[in-house]
Amino acid sequence: MRSMVPDYLADALADVEPDTSGALADYIPELAAADPGRLGAAFATVDGEVYGAGDVDVELTIQSISKPFAYALALADRGFDAVLAKVGVEPSGEAFNEISLEPATGRPRNPMINAGAITTHALAGVAGLGPAGRVERVLDGLSAFAGRRLRVDEGVCASELEHAHRNLAIGHLLRSHGVLTEDPDAVVEGYTRQCSVLVTTRDLALMAATLANRGVNPRTGERVVPEPVVRQVLSVMATCGMYDAAGDWATQVGIPAKSGVAGGLIGALPGQIGIATFSPRLDQHGNSVRGVSLFGRFSADMGLHVM
Numbered sequence: 001m002r003s004m005v006p007d008y009l010a011d012a013l014a015d016v017e018p019d020t021s022g023a024l025a026d027y028i029p030e031l032a033a034a035d036p037g038r039l040g041a042a043f044a045t046v047d048g049e050v051y052g053a054g055d056v057d058v059e060l061t062i063q064s065i066s067k068p069f070a071y072a073l074a075l076a077d078r079g080f081d082a083v084l085a086k087v088g089v090e091p092s093g094e095a096f097n098e099i100s101l102e103p104a105t106g107r108p109r110n111p112m113i114n115a116g117a118i119t120t121h122a123l124a125g126v127a128g129l130g131p132a133g134r135v136e137r138v139l140d141g142l143s144a145f146a147g148r149r150l151r152v153d154e155g156v157c158a159s160e161l162e163h164a165h166r167n168l169a170i171g172h173l174l175r176s177h178g179v180l181t182e183d184p185d186a187v188v189e190g191y192t193r194q195c196s197v198l199v200t201t202r203d204l205a206l207m208a209a210t211l212a213n214r215g216v217n218p219r220t221g222e223r224v225v226p227e228p229v230v231r232q233v234l235s236v237m238a239t240c241g242m243y244d245a246a247g248d249w250a251t252q253v254g255i256p257a258k259s260g261v262a263g264g265l266i267g268a269l270p271g272q273i274g275i276a277t278f279s280p281r282l283d284q285h286g287n288s289v290r291g292v293s294l295f296g297r298f299s300a301d302m303g304l305h306v307m
């Protein structure tokens, strides 16, 4: 049975391959230079089997797919109360780079939009760690989810930082509300480094499988974060992971998921599998066009709709 999975994946890729709609993200110049034809998909089971087809070993930057994992680290390091005091859990219904702060408190609506993710980045690691130590903590944590040592793409990071006016503005707004309590420029730089971590589609499937396996990496056996943290993260992925397309996604695919502007997309099914796809052309919400199609197909073919 399992030996049929690679053929199934290859067939699914062949079906979506002709779709060249959508566009590369161009607000980060380095991403606009990516090969738009890349296409890959991988499944990782909770017992550590990984199946892939297409460009599953090509590196891409993780971008917003880092957000649920950084949220997990913040929850594990600081506890639920401290994190929830700073970042909400309500869908914003707005684009990922909207300001989306609660008017009374300045608290970002959720940790999947940029405002929330900049805040959760600042909450990773023990209090008082400082910008460099925090980036190390996040890199160590993302690596533990993937089960191998990951690194930052310095070119993509520098390219984004040169044009990060919007995230810097959000950082300063968060600082003015007291949601951030330190230099917002340093926090946004750390967040941008987090987004610039290089992963393959295989890594992404294993990171998703670590969530599906309730916080234990199915390959290394390492408990990366406690089980209640994973439940919280999957809930927020389910409601907010696809931004202003979250409702369409919930009804059509129905899997807790997270997308990134480099074209990655992950989904996690508790107790079963982590799924990842890679195709760089994006729809108007910043979600991978062919990735969304592939997930729709996987969900329908295997009855994975759980939401």
Ligand code: DON
Residues within 6 Å of the ligand: 062, 063, 064, 065, 096, 097, 114, 160, 167, 192, 195, 259, 260, 261, 262, 285, 286, 287
């Ligand atoms: O902060 C940004 O805008 C990027 N580093 C990440 C955005 C992203 O991946 C949105 N997801 N589709």
